[in-house]
Amino acid sequence: MSDLVLEGRRLRHSFGRTRVLDDVDLAVRAGEIVAVMGPSGSGKSTLLHLLAGLLRPDAGEVWLAGERFDTLSERRRSERRLAELGFVFQFGDLVPELTVEENVELPLRLMGVHARAARARASVMLERLGVVEHASKRLGEVSGGQAQRAAVARALVHTPPVILADEPTGALDTTTGELVLEAFVHAAREQGTAVVLVTHELRVASWATRDVLLRDGRIVGGSAAPSSGPSEPLAEVAP
């Protein structure tokens, strides 16, 4: 049985008359961390939005857990996104009316997890991301970097099989950025989570097990297909 969890096949997308992605293939296995790199405007974020089902491709296909994903109804895609994908945007995207911990609990509560269990699980994730002491604060009371780490905690809290992250460390300094990357490594190693990480920072890409390089909407370097053997050893998890 294939352990491919997410696959984009010959993906093509344009905004107006501008072609931003052209016949891009990307296949991701469980437990892999794939860095998608490239200069601004190379199509990195568009690729991530197509894989997340937030955009529909003009041509090509997206497969999630062995099933066609891009052709599902909006409602069905939303349901599957909630259960199977964790998404980290460049700038947080939390609900401002809720506290940090309520934000992190949200995916679990929407999936019907009991309040007490959801809170306990959220605490573990906030602890891992170094923001547990801000759990009961509202979004306006925490810094941008703390909100970003809370957003990562929210993406990971329900242990989805796939994490899609768009410049998740862009607003963070090196040390707090490493907490986020450690959390991804932990999820990949311990839960077999597949992580697709859009970044323009090579230092961040060095945490991935492999990388692809996009330029002008095409893959021009790296490796778009998973290796056939066991995946490369991941960076060690913090003791």
Added chain:
Amino acid sequence: MALLALLDEGPTHGFDLKRRYDALLGHERELKYGQVYSTLQRLERDGLAAGVGIEAGGGADRKLYAITAQGVTELDQWLTTPDPVSGRPAEVFTRVVLALVSGRDADQVLEAHRRAFLDRMRVLTARRHAGDVVDRLAGDYEVAHLDADLRWIELASVRLKDIAEKVRATGSKGTDA
């Protein structure tokens, strides 16, 4: 100067100095015994270190050295005086220019180096919990330098098409460059 700094921890002999240096600063480039003893002789000649006895049971190579007051002054000055900052380009720069000048595909040169540097960075990242605090510091240092080289490679990749013709013209026969 590094040996003088290690002598500042207390009197010791060449053998221990070498061990201490290798553990702290060696990082795949260990000191040779010959270098240690010739450096100690030079430090003694210049008045920065002095022989203070022979370790019991030892031979000539067990001579104990201590830093002198002049040595401490010199060390303090050295630590806070940066070397002149050089803009010496890395080997990858040289190869890209030569590829451009000779009409070869500089993109391939960049991609090969990009791959090699990123692979090395990945090894260092994977090792980040191994070793002691000094190993970690050395790893961070190398990662930061690789990061700088990789940024240059990214920049050069984007600009390559524009500059290829200009580089070919620069310094070619019949120009003044």
